[in-house]
Amino acid sequence: MSTYKTEGIIIKRENFGEASLMMGAYTKEYGKIRAVARSARKKKGKLKGHLELFLDTEMMLIHGRNIDTIAGSITAENFSQIRSNLKLSSAAYLMIELADKFITEGYRDERIFWLLKKTLGFLDGLAVPIAETGHCFVSMATAVLLFQIHLLNLTGFSPELNRCVVCGKTIKPRKNYFSVLKGGIVGEECFNKERNMRLISVEMIKLLRLFQLGKNNFDVRAYQNKINHDFQIIKKLRVDKEVVEKCAFLMNEFIEFSIEEKVRGIEFFREMSIIKEE
Ligand SMILES: [Zn+2]
Incomplete structure:
Protein backbone atom coordinates (compact mmCIF):
# COMPACT_ATOMS: atom_id res chain seq x y z
CA MET A 1 0.00 0.00 0.00
CA ASN A 78 -8.67 27.02 9.40
CA PHE A 79 -9.33 30.60 8.21
CA SER A 80 -11.81 30.87 11.08
CA GLN A 81 -12.34 34.60 10.59
CA ILE A 82 -13.65 33.97 7.08
CA ARG A 83 -15.99 31.28 8.42
CA SER A 84 -17.61 33.64 10.90
CA ASN A 85 -18.31 36.31 8.29
CA LEU A 86 -20.90 35.71 5.57
CA LYS A 87 -19.41 38.21 3.12
CA LEU A 88 -15.91 36.79 3.40
CA SER A 89 -17.29 33.25 3.20
CA SER A 90 -19.10 34.06 -0.02
CA ALA A 91 -15.80 35.34 -1.46
CA ALA A 92 -14.03 32.13 -0.40
CA TYR A 93 -16.79 29.94 -1.88
CA LEU A 94 -16.51 31.80 -5.17
CA MET A 95 -12.74 31.25 -5.24
CA ILE A 96 -12.90 27.50 -4.63
CA GLU A 97 -15.70 27.07 -7.15
CA LEU A 98 -13.56 28.85 -9.74
CA ALA A 99 -10.53 26.72 -8.86
CA ASP A 100 -12.68 23.61 -9.23
CA LYS A 101 -14.28 24.63 -12.53
CA PHE A 102 -11.21 26.15 -14.18
CA ILE A 103 -8.71 23.44 -13.46
CA THR A 104 -8.79 19.88 -14.72
CA GLU A 105 -7.88 17.00 -12.44
CA GLY A 106 -4.18 16.28 -12.29
CA TYR A 107 -3.27 19.77 -13.51
CA ARG A 108 -0.24 20.79 -11.48
CA ASP A 109 1.03 24.30 -10.89
CA GLU A 110 2.29 25.14 -7.42
CA ARG A 111 1.52 28.82 -8.03
CA ILE A 112 -2.23 28.06 -8.01
CA PHE A 113 -1.85 26.56 -4.53
CA TRP A 114 -0.15 29.77 -3.34
CA LEU A 115 -2.80 31.89 -5.04
CA LEU A 116 -5.53 30.10 -3.06
CA LYS A 117 -3.63 30.07 0.23
CA LYS A 118 -2.52 33.69 0.13
CA THR A 119 -5.87 35.07 -1.01
CA LEU A 120 -7.65 33.15 1.77
CA GLY A 121 -5.08 34.48 4.23
CA PHE A 122 -5.68 38.04 3.05
CA LEU A 123 -9.48 37.68 3.35
CA ASP A 124 -9.07 36.18 6.83
CA GLY A 125 -7.15 39.30 7.85
CA LEU A 126 -9.99 41.55 6.68
CA ALA A 127 -12.47 40.28 9.29
CA VAL A 128 -11.24 42.59 12.04
CA PRO A 129 -11.27 45.80 9.94
CA ILE A 130 -14.74 44.82 8.67
CA ALA A 131 -16.02 44.39 12.22
CA GLU A 132 -14.48 47.70 13.31
CA THR A 133 -15.29 49.94 10.39
CA GLY A 134 -18.16 48.10 8.71
CA HIS A 135 -16.80 48.78 5.26
CA CYS A 136 -14.05 46.82 3.64
CA PHE A 137 -15.94 46.05 0.50
CA VAL A 138 -13.31 47.53 -1.80
CA SER A 139 -10.44 45.50 -0.30
CA MET A 140 -12.51 42.31 -0.34
CA ALA A 141 -13.81 42.77 -3.89
CA THR A 142 -10.35 43.79 -5.14
CA ALA A 143 -8.84 40.65 -3.59
CA VAL A 144 -11.41 38.54 -5.47
CA LEU A 145 -10.57 40.44 -8.64
CA LEU A 146 -6.86 39.73 -8.08
CA PHE A 147 -7.70 36.06 -7.61
CA GLN A 148 -9.68 35.96 -10.85
CA ILE A 149 -7.01 37.71 -12.93
CA HIS A 150 -4.19 35.57 -11.53
CA LEU A 151 -6.21 32.39 -12.09
CA LEU A 152 -6.99 33.43 -15.68
CA ASN A 153 -3.29 34.16 -16.24
CA LEU A 154 -2.09 30.90 -14.69
CA THR A 155 -4.50 28.78 -16.72
CA GLY A 156 -3.78 30.39 -20.08
CA PHE A 157 -6.87 32.61 -20.30
CA SER A 158 -5.20 35.93 -19.52
CA PRO A 159 -7.19 38.83 -20.95
CA GLU A 160 -5.35 41.06 -23.44
CA LEU A 161 -5.08 44.49 -21.81
CA ASN A 162 -2.35 46.22 -23.80
CA ARG A 163 -3.20 45.77 -27.46
CA CYS A 164 -6.44 45.94 -29.38
CA VAL A 165 -7.54 42.32 -29.90
CA VAL A 166 -8.85 43.19 -33.38
CA CYS A 167 -6.03 45.19 -35.01
CA GLY A 168 -3.13 44.76 -32.57
CA LYS A 169 -2.53 48.48 -32.02
CA THR A 170 -1.41 49.67 -28.58
CA ILE A 171 -4.41 50.69 -26.45
CA LYS A 172 -4.60 54.45 -25.90
CA PRO A 173 -6.09 56.13 -22.82
CA ARG A 174 -9.39 57.11 -24.42
CA LYS A 175 -12.67 55.38 -25.23
CA ASN A 176 -12.11 51.61 -25.29
CA TYR A 177 -14.22 48.48 -25.12
CA PHE A 178 -13.83 44.99 -23.72
CA SER A 179 -14.77 42.04 -25.88
CA VAL A 180 -15.66 38.91 -23.91
CA LEU A 181 -15.72 36.99 -27.18
CA LYS A 182 -12.18 37.98 -28.15
CA GLY A 183 -10.84 38.07 -24.60
CA GLY A 184 -9.47 41.57 -24.42
CA ILE A 185 -9.65 45.27 -25.09
CA VAL A 186 -10.86 46.68 -28.38
CA GLY A 187 -9.89 50.21 -29.38
CA GLU A 188 -12.50 52.71 -30.52
CA GLU A 189 -11.32 52.31 -34.14
CA CYS A 190 -12.43 48.66 -34.13
CA PHE A 191 -15.66 49.05 -32.20
CA ASN A 192 -18.47 47.07 -33.71
CA LYS A 193 -21.92 47.17 -32.15
CA GLU A 194 -22.88 43.64 -33.11
CA ARG A 195 -20.19 41.97 -31.07
CA ASN A 196 -21.43 42.50 -27.54
CA MET A 197 -18.66 44.79 -26.33
CA ARG A 198 -18.64 46.65 -23.02
CA LEU A 199 -17.28 50.12 -22.44
CA ILE A 200 -14.10 50.02 -20.35
CA SER A 201 -12.73 53.16 -18.68
CA VAL A 202 -9.07 54.09 -18.27
CA GLU A 203 -9.41 53.55 -14.48
CA MET A 204 -10.74 50.05 -15.07
CA ILE A 205 -7.89 49.20 -17.45
CA LYS A 206 -5.37 50.47 -14.88
CA LEU A 207 -6.90 48.35 -12.12
CA LEU A 208 -6.99 45.19 -14.23
CA ARG A 209 -3.41 45.71 -15.41
CA LEU A 210 -2.15 45.96 -11.82
CA PHE A 211 -2.76 42.24 -11.30
CA GLN A 212 -1.80 40.92 -14.71
CA LEU A 213 1.18 38.56 -14.49
CA GLY A 214 4.32 39.38 -16.45
CA LYS A 215 6.84 37.14 -18.17
CA ASN A 216 9.02 37.24 -15.06
CA ASN A 217 6.41 35.71 -12.72
CA PHE A 218 6.97 32.18 -14.03
CA ASP A 219 8.81 30.44 -11.24
CA VAL A 220 7.22 29.84 -7.84
CA ARG A 221 9.50 32.23 -5.94
CA ALA A 222 8.95 35.09 -8.39
CA TYR A 223 5.22 34.44 -8.31
CA GLN A 224 5.13 34.57 -4.50
CA ASN A 225 6.87 37.94 -4.61
CA LYS A 226 4.36 39.19 -7.16
CA ILE A 227 1.30 38.11 -5.16
CA ASN A 228 2.69 39.51 -1.88
CA HIS A 229 3.37 42.76 -3.69
CA ASP A 230 -0.17 42.80 -5.15
CA PHE A 231 -1.74 42.41 -1.70
CA GLN A 232 0.41 45.28 -0.41
CA ILE A 233 -0.98 47.36 -3.28
CA ILE A 234 -4.56 46.44 -2.36
CA LYS A 235 -4.00 47.64 1.21
CA LYS A 236 -2.99 51.09 -0.02
CA LEU A 237 -5.19 51.26 -3.09
CA ARG A 238 -7.55 54.19 -3.45
CA VAL A 239 -10.12 53.20 -6.00
CA ASP A 240 -13.84 53.85 -6.41
CA LYS A 241 -16.16 51.05 -5.44
CA GLU A 242 -17.88 51.47 -8.80
CA VAL A 243 -14.65 50.84 -10.73
CA VAL A 244 -14.05 47.60 -8.82
CA GLU A 245 -17.65 46.48 -9.37
CA LYS A 246 -17.49 47.16 -13.09
CA CYS A 247 -14.18 45.28 -13.41
CA ALA A 248 -15.67 42.36 -11.48
CA PHE A 249 -18.69 42.34 -13.79
CA LEU A 250 -16.41 42.16 -16.86
CA MET A 251 -14.19 39.43 -15.44
CA ASN A 252 -17.22 37.38 -14.33
CA GLU A 253 -18.68 37.57 -17.82
CA PHE A 254 -15.32 36.66 -19.33
CA ILE A 255 -14.84 33.71 -16.95
CA GLU A 256 -18.29 32.24 -17.59
CA PHE A 257 -17.76 32.65 -21.32
CA SER A 258 -14.32 30.99 -21.16
CA ILE A 259 -15.48 27.90 -19.25
CA GLU A 260 -18.92 27.83 -20.94
CA GLU A 261 -20.57 27.33 -17.60
CA LYS A 262 -22.49 29.31 -15.00
CA VAL A 263 -20.57 29.99 -11.80
CA ARG A 264 -23.08 29.95 -8.91
CA GLY A 265 -20.69 31.67 -6.52
CA ILE A 266 -20.66 34.88 -8.59
CA GLU A 267 -24.31 35.62 -7.83
CA PHE A 268 -23.97 34.60 -4.16
CA PHE A 269 -20.93 36.83 -3.69
CA ARG A 270 -22.70 39.74 -5.37
CA GLU A 271 -25.78 39.34 -3.17
CA MET A 272 -23.74 39.05 0.02
CA SER A 273 -21.52 42.01 -0.73
CA ILE A 274 -24.38 44.46 -1.29
CA ILE A 275 -25.94 43.70 2.11
CA LYS A 276 -25.23 46.66 4.39
CA GLU A 277 -23.40 46.12 7.66
CA GLU A 278 -25.57 46.75 10.71
ZN1 LIG B 1 -8.16 48.04 -33.09
Missing part, protein backbone atom coordinates in the same frame (compact mmCIF):
# COMPACT_ATOMS: atom_id res chain seq x y z
CA SER A 2 1.74 3.17 -1.08
CA THR A 3 0.97 6.40 0.68
CA TYR A 4 1.88 10.03 0.17
CA LYS A 5 1.58 13.29 2.06
CA THR A 6 0.64 16.68 0.71
CA GLU A 7 -0.67 20.06 1.78
CA GLY A 8 -3.81 21.22 0.03
CA ILE A 9 -6.79 23.54 0.06
CA ILE A 10 -10.17 21.77 0.07
CA ILE A 11 -12.11 22.97 -2.97
CA LYS A 12 -14.92 20.41 -3.17
CA ARG A 13 -16.85 18.20 -0.78
CA GLU A 14 -19.74 15.93 -1.71
CA ASN A 15 -21.54 13.12 0.08
CA PHE A 16 -20.49 9.74 -1.22
CA GLY A 17 -22.14 6.44 -0.34
CA GLU A 18 -23.50 5.80 3.16
CA ALA A 19 -21.07 7.76 5.29
CA SER A 20 -18.20 8.82 3.06
CA LEU A 21 -17.19 12.00 1.27
CA MET A 22 -15.83 12.64 -2.20
CA MET A 23 -13.26 15.38 -1.83
CA GLY A 24 -11.53 17.73 -4.22
CA ALA A 25 -8.38 19.58 -3.21
CA TYR A 26 -5.78 21.78 -4.82
CA THR A 27 -2.48 20.55 -3.45
CA LYS A 28 0.97 22.06 -3.37
CA GLU A 29 2.79 19.00 -4.69
CA TYR A 30 0.24 17.23 -6.91
CA GLY A 31 -2.07 19.96 -8.18
CA LYS A 32 -5.77 19.25 -8.34
CA ILE A 33 -6.71 15.90 -6.86
CA ARG A 34 -9.86 13.95 -6.08
CA ALA A 35 -10.02 11.45 -3.24
CA VAL A 36 -12.48 9.55 -1.07
CA ALA A 37 -12.68 10.11 2.67
CA ARG A 38 -14.20 6.86 3.91
CA SER A 39 -16.62 7.01 6.87
CA ALA A 40 -15.83 10.71 7.23
CA ARG A 41 -19.48 11.53 7.95
CA LYS A 42 -19.64 9.20 10.97
CA LYS A 43 -19.98 11.09 14.24
CA LYS A 44 -16.69 9.99 15.72
CA GLY A 45 -14.70 9.81 12.49
CA LYS A 46 -11.13 11.02 12.98
CA LEU A 47 -11.39 13.14 9.82
CA LYS A 48 -14.33 15.08 11.20
CA GLY A 49 -13.72 18.82 11.07
CA HIS A 50 -10.54 18.41 9.03
CA LEU A 51 -12.19 18.27 5.62
CA GLU A 52 -14.26 21.46 5.54
CA LEU A 53 -14.40 23.61 2.43
CA PHE A 54 -11.48 26.05 1.93
CA LEU A 55 -9.48 24.54 4.79
CA ASP A 56 -5.73 24.37 4.35
CA THR A 57 -4.83 20.86 5.40
CA GLU A 58 -1.96 18.39 5.64
CA MET A 59 -3.25 15.18 4.13
CA MET A 60 -2.06 11.59 4.10
CA LEU A 61 -3.36 9.67 1.10
CA ILE A 62 -3.32 6.08 -0.05
CA HIS A 63 -2.92 5.35 -3.75
CA GLY A 64 -5.87 3.43 -5.17
CA ARG A 65 -6.41 1.73 -8.51
CA ASN A 66 -9.38 3.94 -9.36
CA ILE A 67 -9.27 6.65 -6.77
CA ASP A 68 -7.03 7.60 -3.84
CA THR A 69 -8.23 7.52 -0.24
CA ILE A 70 -7.66 10.16 2.41
CA ALA A 71 -6.25 8.30 5.41
CA GLY A 72 -5.54 11.34 7.55
CA SER A 73 -6.06 15.08 7.52
CA ILE A 74 -4.78 17.67 9.95
CA THR A 75 -5.86 21.28 9.64
CA ALA A 76 -2.91 23.57 8.88
CA GLU A 77 -4.98 26.76 8.66
Whole structure:
Protein backbone atom coordinates (compact mmCIF):
# COMPACT_ATOMS: atom_id res chain seq x y z
CA MET A 1 0.00 0.00 0.00
CA SER A 2 1.74 3.17 -1.08
CA THR A 3 0.97 6.40 0.68
CA TYR A 4 1.88 10.03 0.17
CA LYS A 5 1.58 13.29 2.06
CA THR A 6 0.64 16.68 0.71
CA GLU A 7 -0.67 20.06 1.78
CA GLY A 8 -3.81 21.22 0.03
CA ILE A 9 -6.79 23.54 0.06
CA ILE A 10 -10.17 21.77 0.07
CA ILE A 11 -12.11 22.97 -2.97
CA LYS A 12 -14.92 20.41 -3.17
CA ARG A 13 -16.85 18.20 -0.78
CA GLU A 14 -19.74 15.93 -1.71
CA ASN A 15 -21.54 13.12 0.08
CA PHE A 16 -20.49 9.74 -1.22
CA GLY A 17 -22.14 6.44 -0.34
CA GLU A 18 -23.50 5.80 3.16
CA ALA A 19 -21.07 7.76 5.29
CA SER A 20 -18.20 8.82 3.06
CA LEU A 21 -17.19 12.00 1.27
CA MET A 22 -15.83 12.64 -2.20
CA MET A 23 -13.26 15.38 -1.83
CA GLY A 24 -11.53 17.73 -4.22
CA ALA A 25 -8.38 19.58 -3.21
CA TYR A 26 -5.78 21.78 -4.82
CA THR A 27 -2.48 20.55 -3.45
CA LYS A 28 0.97 22.06 -3.37
CA GLU A 29 2.79 19.00 -4.69
CA TYR A 30 0.24 17.23 -6.91
CA GLY A 31 -2.07 19.96 -8.18
CA LYS A 32 -5.77 19.25 -8.34
CA ILE A 33 -6.71 15.90 -6.86
CA ARG A 34 -9.86 13.95 -6.08
CA ALA A 35 -10.02 11.45 -3.24
CA VAL A 36 -12.48 9.55 -1.07
CA ALA A 37 -12.68 10.11 2.67
CA ARG A 38 -14.20 6.86 3.91
CA SER A 39 -16.62 7.01 6.87
CA ALA A 40 -15.83 10.71 7.23
CA ARG A 41 -19.48 11.53 7.95
CA LYS A 42 -19.64 9.20 10.97
CA LYS A 43 -19.98 11.09 14.24
CA LYS A 44 -16.69 9.99 15.72
CA GLY A 45 -14.70 9.81 12.49
CA LYS A 46 -11.13 11.02 12.98
CA LEU A 47 -11.39 13.14 9.82
CA LYS A 48 -14.33 15.08 11.20
CA GLY A 49 -13.72 18.82 11.07
CA HIS A 50 -10.54 18.41 9.03
CA LEU A 51 -12.19 18.27 5.62
CA GLU A 52 -14.26 21.46 5.54
CA LEU A 53 -14.40 23.61 2.43
CA PHE A 54 -11.48 26.05 1.93
CA LEU A 55 -9.48 24.54 4.79
CA ASP A 56 -5.73 24.37 4.35
CA THR A 57 -4.83 20.86 5.40
CA GLU A 58 -1.96 18.39 5.64
CA MET A 59 -3.25 15.18 4.13
CA MET A 60 -2.06 11.59 4.10
CA LEU A 61 -3.36 9.67 1.10
CA ILE A 62 -3.32 6.08 -0.05
CA HIS A 63 -2.92 5.35 -3.75
CA GLY A 64 -5.87 3.43 -5.17
CA ARG A 65 -6.41 1.73 -8.51
CA ASN A 66 -9.38 3.94 -9.36
CA ILE A 67 -9.27 6.65 -6.77
CA ASP A 68 -7.03 7.60 -3.84
CA THR A 69 -8.23 7.52 -0.24
CA ILE A 70 -7.66 10.16 2.41
CA ALA A 71 -6.25 8.30 5.41
CA GLY A 72 -5.54 11.34 7.55
CA SER A 73 -6.06 15.08 7.52
CA ILE A 74 -4.78 17.67 9.95
CA THR A 75 -5.86 21.28 9.64
CA ALA A 76 -2.91 23.57 8.88
CA GLU A 77 -4.98 26.76 8.66
CA ASN A 78 -8.67 27.02 9.40
CA PHE A 79 -9.33 30.60 8.21
CA SER A 80 -11.81 30.87 11.08
CA GLN A 81 -12.34 34.60 10.59
CA ILE A 82 -13.65 33.97 7.08
CA ARG A 83 -15.99 31.28 8.42
CA SER A 84 -17.61 33.64 10.90
CA ASN A 85 -18.31 36.31 8.29
CA LEU A 86 -20.90 35.71 5.57
CA LYS A 87 -19.41 38.21 3.12
CA LEU A 88 -15.91 36.79 3.40
CA SER A 89 -17.29 33.25 3.20
CA SER A 90 -19.10 34.06 -0.02
CA ALA A 91 -15.80 35.34 -1.46
CA ALA A 92 -14.03 32.13 -0.40
CA TYR A 93 -16.79 29.94 -1.88
CA LEU A 94 -16.51 31.80 -5.17
CA MET A 95 -12.74 31.25 -5.24
CA ILE A 96 -12.90 27.50 -4.63
CA GLU A 97 -15.70 27.07 -7.15
CA LEU A 98 -13.56 28.85 -9.74
CA ALA A 99 -10.53 26.72 -8.86
CA ASP A 100 -12.68 23.61 -9.23
CA LYS A 101 -14.28 24.63 -12.53
CA PHE A 102 -11.21 26.15 -14.18
CA ILE A 103 -8.71 23.44 -13.46
CA THR A 104 -8.79 19.88 -14.72
CA GLU A 105 -7.88 17.00 -12.44
CA GLY A 106 -4.18 16.28 -12.29
CA TYR A 107 -3.27 19.77 -13.51
CA ARG A 108 -0.24 20.79 -11.48
CA ASP A 109 1.03 24.30 -10.89
CA GLU A 110 2.29 25.14 -7.42
CA ARG A 111 1.52 28.82 -8.03
CA ILE A 112 -2.23 28.06 -8.01
CA PHE A 113 -1.85 26.56 -4.53
CA TRP A 114 -0.15 29.77 -3.34
CA LEU A 115 -2.80 31.89 -5.04
CA LEU A 116 -5.53 30.10 -3.06
CA LYS A 117 -3.63 30.07 0.23
CA LYS A 118 -2.52 33.69 0.13
CA THR A 119 -5.87 35.07 -1.01
CA LEU A 120 -7.65 33.15 1.77
CA GLY A 121 -5.08 34.48 4.23
CA PHE A 122 -5.68 38.04 3.05
CA LEU A 123 -9.48 37.68 3.35
CA ASP A 124 -9.07 36.18 6.83
CA GLY A 125 -7.15 39.30 7.85
CA LEU A 126 -9.99 41.55 6.68
CA ALA A 127 -12.47 40.28 9.29
CA VAL A 128 -11.24 42.59 12.04
CA PRO A 129 -11.27 45.80 9.94
CA ILE A 130 -14.74 44.82 8.67
CA ALA A 131 -16.02 44.39 12.22
CA GLU A 132 -14.48 47.70 13.31
CA THR A 133 -15.29 49.94 10.39
CA GLY A 134 -18.16 48.10 8.71
CA HIS A 135 -16.80 48.78 5.26
CA CYS A 136 -14.05 46.82 3.64
CA PHE A 137 -15.94 46.05 0.50
CA VAL A 138 -13.31 47.53 -1.80
CA SER A 139 -10.44 45.50 -0.30
CA MET A 140 -12.51 42.31 -0.34
CA ALA A 141 -13.81 42.77 -3.89
CA THR A 142 -10.35 43.79 -5.14
CA ALA A 143 -8.84 40.65 -3.59
CA VAL A 144 -11.41 38.54 -5.47
CA LEU A 145 -10.57 40.44 -8.64
CA LEU A 146 -6.86 39.73 -8.08
CA PHE A 147 -7.70 36.06 -7.61
CA GLN A 148 -9.68 35.96 -10.85
CA ILE A 149 -7.01 37.71 -12.93
CA HIS A 150 -4.19 35.57 -11.53
CA LEU A 151 -6.21 32.39 -12.09
CA LEU A 152 -6.99 33.43 -15.68
CA ASN A 153 -3.29 34.16 -16.24
CA LEU A 154 -2.09 30.90 -14.69
CA THR A 155 -4.50 28.78 -16.72
CA GLY A 156 -3.78 30.39 -20.08
CA PHE A 157 -6.87 32.61 -20.30
CA SER A 158 -5.20 35.93 -19.52
CA PRO A 159 -7.19 38.83 -20.95
CA GLU A 160 -5.35 41.06 -23.44
CA LEU A 161 -5.08 44.49 -21.81
CA ASN A 162 -2.35 46.22 -23.80
CA ARG A 163 -3.20 45.77 -27.46
CA CYS A 164 -6.44 45.94 -29.38
CA VAL A 165 -7.54 42.32 -29.90
CA VAL A 166 -8.85 43.19 -33.38
CA CYS A 167 -6.03 45.19 -35.01
CA GLY A 168 -3.13 44.76 -32.57
CA LYS A 169 -2.53 48.48 -32.02
CA THR A 170 -1.41 49.67 -28.58
CA ILE A 171 -4.41 50.69 -26.45
CA LYS A 172 -4.60 54.45 -25.90
CA PRO A 173 -6.09 56.13 -22.82
CA ARG A 174 -9.39 57.11 -24.42
CA LYS A 175 -12.67 55.38 -25.23
CA ASN A 176 -12.11 51.61 -25.29
CA TYR A 177 -14.22 48.48 -25.12
CA PHE A 178 -13.83 44.99 -23.72
CA SER A 179 -14.77 42.04 -25.88
CA VAL A 180 -15.66 38.91 -23.91
CA LEU A 181 -15.72 36.99 -27.18
CA LYS A 182 -12.18 37.98 -28.15
CA GLY A 183 -10.84 38.07 -24.60
CA GLY A 184 -9.47 41.57 -24.42
CA ILE A 185 -9.65 45.27 -25.09
CA VAL A 186 -10.86 46.68 -28.38
CA GLY A 187 -9.89 50.21 -29.38
CA GLU A 188 -12.50 52.71 -30.52
CA GLU A 189 -11.32 52.31 -34.14
CA CYS A 190 -12.43 48.66 -34.13
CA PHE A 191 -15.66 49.05 -32.20
CA ASN A 192 -18.47 47.07 -33.71
CA LYS A 193 -21.92 47.17 -32.15
CA GLU A 194 -22.88 43.64 -33.11
CA ARG A 195 -20.19 41.97 -31.07
CA ASN A 196 -21.43 42.50 -27.54
CA MET A 197 -18.66 44.79 -26.33
CA ARG A 198 -18.64 46.65 -23.02
CA LEU A 199 -17.28 50.12 -22.44
CA ILE A 200 -14.10 50.02 -20.35
CA SER A 201 -12.73 53.16 -18.68
CA VAL A 202 -9.07 54.09 -18.27
CA GLU A 203 -9.41 53.55 -14.48
CA MET A 204 -10.74 50.05 -15.07
CA ILE A 205 -7.89 49.20 -17.45
CA LYS A 206 -5.37 50.47 -14.88
CA LEU A 207 -6.90 48.35 -12.12
CA LEU A 208 -6.99 45.19 -14.23
CA ARG A 209 -3.41 45.71 -15.41
CA LEU A 210 -2.15 45.96 -11.82
CA PHE A 211 -2.76 42.24 -11.30
CA GLN A 212 -1.80 40.92 -14.71
CA LEU A 213 1.18 38.56 -14.49
CA GLY A 214 4.32 39.38 -16.45
CA LYS A 215 6.84 37.14 -18.17
CA ASN A 216 9.02 37.24 -15.06
CA ASN A 217 6.41 35.71 -12.72
CA PHE A 218 6.97 32.18 -14.03
CA ASP A 219 8.81 30.44 -11.24
CA VAL A 220 7.22 29.84 -7.84
CA ARG A 221 9.50 32.23 -5.94
CA ALA A 222 8.95 35.09 -8.39
CA TYR A 223 5.22 34.44 -8.31
CA GLN A 224 5.13 34.57 -4.50
CA ASN A 225 6.87 37.94 -4.61
CA LYS A 226 4.36 39.19 -7.16
CA ILE A 227 1.30 38.11 -5.16
CA ASN A 228 2.69 39.51 -1.88
CA HIS A 229 3.37 42.76 -3.69
CA ASP A 230 -0.17 42.80 -5.15
CA PHE A 231 -1.74 42.41 -1.70
CA GLN A 232 0.41 45.28 -0.41
CA ILE A 233 -0.98 47.36 -3.28
CA ILE A 234 -4.56 46.44 -2.36
CA LYS A 235 -4.00 47.64 1.21
CA LYS A 236 -2.99 51.09 -0.02
CA LEU A 237 -5.19 51.26 -3.09
CA ARG A 238 -7.55 54.19 -3.45
CA VAL A 239 -10.12 53.20 -6.00
CA ASP A 240 -13.84 53.85 -6.41
CA LYS A 241 -16.16 51.05 -5.44
CA GLU A 242 -17.88 51.47 -8.80
CA VAL A 243 -14.65 50.84 -10.73
CA VAL A 244 -14.05 47.60 -8.82
CA GLU A 245 -17.65 46.48 -9.37
CA LYS A 246 -17.49 47.16 -13.09
CA CYS A 247 -14.18 45.28 -13.41
CA ALA A 248 -15.67 42.36 -11.48
CA PHE A 249 -18.69 42.34 -13.79
CA LEU A 250 -16.41 42.16 -16.86
CA MET A 251 -14.19 39.43 -15.44
CA ASN A 252 -17.22 37.38 -14.33
CA GLU A 253 -18.68 37.57 -17.82
CA PHE A 254 -15.32 36.66 -19.33
CA ILE A 255 -14.84 33.71 -16.95
CA GLU A 256 -18.29 32.24 -17.59
CA PHE A 257 -17.76 32.65 -21.32
CA SER A 258 -14.32 30.99 -21.16
CA ILE A 259 -15.48 27.90 -19.25
CA GLU A 260 -18.92 27.83 -20.94
CA GLU A 261 -20.57 27.33 -17.60
CA LYS A 262 -22.49 29.31 -15.00
CA VAL A 263 -20.57 29.99 -11.80
CA ARG A 264 -23.08 29.95 -8.91
CA GLY A 265 -20.69 31.67 -6.52
CA ILE A 266 -20.66 34.88 -8.59
CA GLU A 267 -24.31 35.62 -7.83
CA PHE A 268 -23.97 34.60 -4.16
CA PHE A 269 -20.93 36.83 -3.69
CA ARG A 270 -22.70 39.74 -5.37
CA GLU A 271 -25.78 39.34 -3.17
CA MET A 272 -23.74 39.05 0.02
CA SER A 273 -21.52 42.01 -0.73
CA ILE A 274 -24.38 44.46 -1.29
CA ILE A 275 -25.94 43.70 2.11
CA LYS A 276 -25.23 46.66 4.39
CA GLU A 277 -23.40 46.12 7.66
CA GLU A 278 -25.57 46.75 10.71
ZN1 LIG B 1 -8.16 48.04 -33.09
